[in-house]
Amino acid sequence: MSETSFVKLLAMVGPLITKQDTAMRRAITAEQRLTATLRFLATGRALQDLKYSAGISAASLCGIIPETCEAIVAALSEEYIKCPQTPEQWLEIAEEFGRLWNFPNCGGAMDGKHVRIVQPAASGSFFYNYENFFSIIFLALVNANYEFVFVGVGRNGRVSDGGVFANSQFAHMLRSNSLSLPNNDVTHANLNFVFVADEAFPLTSHILKPYPQRLLNRERQIFNYRLARARRVVENAFGIMANRFRVLHTPINLMPHKVDKVVLACCVLHNFLRMNDSNSYSPPAMLDTENLESFEVIPGEWHASGVAMTSLQRQQHVGRPSADAVLCRQQYCHFFNGPGAVELQNAIVHEQAS
Incomplete structure (x- = not known):
């Protein structure tokens, strides 16, 4: 700073x-x-x-x-943490995702982490998670510039990771249609306005996740590549923040409600420094980059710490996704293999296959 x-x-x-x-x-x-x-x-x-x-x-x-x-x-x-309140504000985020990461109609990349804490007195196994340490859970939505747009923190680590998102404030707002997302008549190619996530999250008509590895063909490989490329912003945002705020690497010895304040302060300061001190706080070398000749992802310097925050468990969600959710992913898959194709994707998928 x-x-x-x-x-x-x-x-x-x-x-x-x-x-x-x-x-x-x-x-x-x-x-x-x-x-x-x-x-x-x-x-x-x-x-x-x-x-x-x-x-x-x-x-x-x-x-x-x-x-x-x-x-x-x-x-x-x-x-410094502004969750969009209007369709126009969501479209501003989506425009940056399209320009920087070739992913249209994207309101952000989602992910969740476990924040280590020292076991609170008389709490038993209430905060004990699947990785065998005590934690609270931190969910976030990140824009194309590695900045937090929405943050939720405080659920105990014992909660099954599959239920973390379902019971979050963001999920409630998404289900109740209170996020003011743009309608399809103003989106690119009239596709659903979406958020990108990994296997820890459910597939819905507004949340895209990768196709399972066992079901891949060439078209789905391309979809997975395009989604992973957009999702990299949230992985980098968590990585940069944990690298700069080393308190997130240690079991925090405060009461859980105080830990919530610590994590939220880290998120706000991350955005503050990204906007005011970007070159010193998160220089380009700290971020993951792509080698366009070898098709490799070059890890940013934040990986050098060797200690990463623990992710939510990737798992199969109970019940099948809705027909609308399946259709939404299929439409994006067809778009990325048709009018929305980019030159780089074919070379990368070919390289991965060989």
Whole structure:
């Protein structure tokens, strides 16, 4: 973070975390509070360790950090995490997906991760997940520029991953048609407006996921390639954020409702820095790129940490997808193999087959 961005952030957050001096002692300043919180998010260091560099007791930090994270979310989320409210705003996101990733009518790429926590007292196995550690679940929708558009965090890790999305706020809004998605008469090729996801999510008329490997033919391989290419933005967004905010690599030793605030603050700060300090926060070398001669994906520098956030479990969902969902995926498959084909896809599928 540049000094300019820090000053801007302090100006926005400072009024919410400034405390009054008392007759007994001087209050910890807003700058000290923000600096200690950013250091905690960036390093994931234990509070007992952080107290020496911050000059603030561990007991005080336990209250200051969640409070400052909450203030960051309150001060920045309206400007820096904007879920579209109108069809026109969704179409703006889709235009960027089409221009940057050759995927039309796409409102974002979805994914979910497990955020490690220290087992809360008297919680039993409530937060114990399939990978045998304690966690809360973090769902996100990302636009074509690696920025978070919608974030949901807080469900316990024990919940089956298949039910995580079904019970999320985003899924409820999608089912109730309250997302104000564009109608087919204004979309490219009159196809459904969609979101791209992996096998952890259900196939619906607005959510596209890959064809299973056992059912692949050449056309479906091309569809899977085009979808995977669009989905790469969410994998990179999670990777960049976890690389910069190392607290996401460690079991967070706070109460779950405070962990929620920490994760949301990381998302807001990620967008803030992508928009204000992109070259230093996430330079091009940090992102995955494509070698157009060898058809290989070149991993970005965020992979070098060797520690990735655990993804939701990929699984077969109970029940068959609806006929509308199957038709939607078929229509996109035909489009990518017909009028929506791009030159690169045929070479890549040929390379994969050989």
